[in-house]
Amino acid sequence: MDEAGLIRAAQSGDEQAFEQLVHSYDQAVLRLAYNLLRSQEDARDIYQEAFLRVHRNLHSFRFDCSFHTWLYRIVTNLCLDHLRKRKVRKEESAIVETAEGPRDRISTIPESGATGDPERHMLSSELRARLNRGMEQLTPRERTVFEMRHHQGMRLRAIGEILGTSEEAAKNCLFRATQKMRAALGEFV
Amino acid sequence: MTCENVQASLPFLLYGELSFDEEEQLEQHLGACAPCRQALEEMRALHAAFDQSAEPLPAPLLLECRRELRERVREEAGGKRGLGWWAKLAGRLRPAFLTPAFGSPAWPRVLGAVAMLMLGFAGARLTSPATVRTPPTYDTVPVSGTRVRFVEPAENNGLVKITLEETRERQVTGKLDDARIRQLLLSAAQDPADPGLRVETIGLLQRETETAEVRQALITAMQSDDNAGVRMKALQGLKRYAAHPEVRSALAAVLLHDGNSGIRTQAIDLLVQHKQRDVVGALQQLMEREDNDYIRQRTRRLLSDLNASVDSF
Numbered sequence A: 001m002d003e004a005g006l007i008r009a010a011q012s013g014d015e016q017a018f019e020q021l022v023h024s025y026d027q028a029v030l031r032l033a034y035n036l037l038r039s040q041e042d043a044r045d046i047y048q049e050a051f052l053r054v055h056r057n058l059h060s061f062r063f064d065c066s067f068h069t070w071l072y073r074i075v076t077n078l079c080l081d082h083l084r085k086r087k088v089r090k091e092e093s094a095i096v097e098t099a100e101g102p103r104d105r106i107s108t109i110p111e112s113g114a115t116g117d118p119e120r121h122m123l124s125s126e127l128r129a130r131l132n133r134g135m136e137q138l139t140p141r142e143r144t145v146f147e148m149r150h151h152q153g154m155r156l157r158a159i160g161e162i163l164g165t166s167e168e169a170a171k172n173c174l175f176r177a178t179q180k181m182r183a184a185l186g187e188f189v
Numbered sequence B: 001m002t003c004e005n006v007q008a009s010l011p012f013l014l015y016g017e018l019s020f021d022e023e024e025q026l027e028q029h030l031g032a033c034a035p036c037r038q039a040l041e042e043m044r045a046l047h048a049a050f051d052q053s054a055e056p057l058p059a060p061l062l063l064e065c066r067r068e069l070r071e072r073v074r075e076e077a078g079g080k081r082g083l084g085w086w087a088k089l090a091g092r093l094r095p096a097f098l099t100p101a102f103g104s105p106a107w108p109r110v111l112g113a114v115a116m117l118m119l120g121f122a123g124a125r126l127t128s129p130a131t132v133r134t135p136p137t138y139d140t141v142p143v144s145g146t147r148v149r150f151v152e153p154a155e156n157n158g159l160v161k162i163t164l165e166e167t168r169e170r171q172v173t174g175k176l177d178d179a180r181i182r183q184l185l186l187s188a189a190q191d192p193a194d195p196g197l198r199v200e201t202i203g204l205l206q207r208e209t210e211t212a213e214v215r216q217a218l219i220t221a222m223q224s225d226d227n228a229g230v231r232m233k234a235l236q237g238l239k240r241y242a243a244h245p246e247v248r249s250a251l252a253a254v255l256l257h258d259g260n261s262g263i264r265t266q267a268i269d270l271l272v273q274h275k276q277r278d279v280v281g282a283l284q285q286l287m288e289r290e291d292n293d294y295i296r297q298r299t300r301r302l303l304s305d306l307n308a309s310v311d312s313f
């Protein structure tokens, strides 16, 4: 069954079709949420909330944009909201409480060495630290556009449509993100 | 093409986001300019470093998410089919009762003790005797949305009384021209917790802008929602009213205050559709602060069409 067929079946209550539809997008969605929020818990929350909303509102999907766009509007809104809230919290205090006591928030971003991929161990910790610092300096929007373009390979036009803005604005956003990341990496690259 | 322009376009060259012509010009320049070729190599290295910034998904996460989603969807579907509230409630209470200590033969006795729960709901009492006698089923997945407010022993008969606060989902169907439906949508359009819901709601409301209160809600959302997607949607909903004085002054305010240039672009595009002088003052102010070329150019054109000076003095 093609996507439109799956959507129509899911709209009429076919849960299997719904699941199939979810499975064609959910890995990319989860990766986006995980990379934006850098927390398994938060990514899991976004995943549930996004697809439950899809499930609840699918009947109102009228095919006047692609399902991809519709889904990512939901996902990016949730992620942006989360990032903004976090930003506010962070501005209030740069220190977070962890099980081991208070720590600087930046250092709570997980180290990828823990994922056990030998190739990633090769990546020097300095580069990693600088990449993280660069990411921290992006606004939630810049970060989202950057993730969607660089890591998810979406077209700027599609990103603009998802974020409710023009292709040009998405382009500017990406440009600023690139500049900030470059500055953070400095002579390192 | 200057070296500066070329270097600013390099990231987009690597992303394949340039038009055929732009790419052509860039390649020509690169062929003849060593410093820009050097800059391209640096940009490539930068992109390679960016590639490293992605975290691979922890292996079990996707499967866990899928499992959890399936359970929650099933719950919601169960709710729609009218599965008894008692079954849902019983399922919800399970984790609290069915701790390992209760999981074994002791459980039937506990069950006996709580079989006659008296339930006080905030507002309504739903305790029909028939329902209370229904034996609880414990295979339902717990649902969030129920909170125990109070517990108290009732008299000396071994019963306990639990007061629950429940968030219940209910479906309402109706037409947009129904005032009650509209009222629900108008409040959803302001739900501070949920921009996704606000976008959806505004999308629905824009089909019903004939009503003054709906138009007002769209104007409010366009001017003050903190989510750009919602503001954009509201603006689009007001398109038919580009000649309406109240809408025009709101559009002018958006031009002056919205930080999102995509939204400002749409606002100016709407305003220029009607050559009305009501917004001249705002447009002149705009010329003093706007830095987006497209918006400046459109504004300047409109001002000159209206025979207004580009400066405010």
Ligand SMILES: [Zn+2]
Pocket: B002, B003, B004, B006, B029, B033, B034, B035, B036
């Ligand atoms: Zn050059």
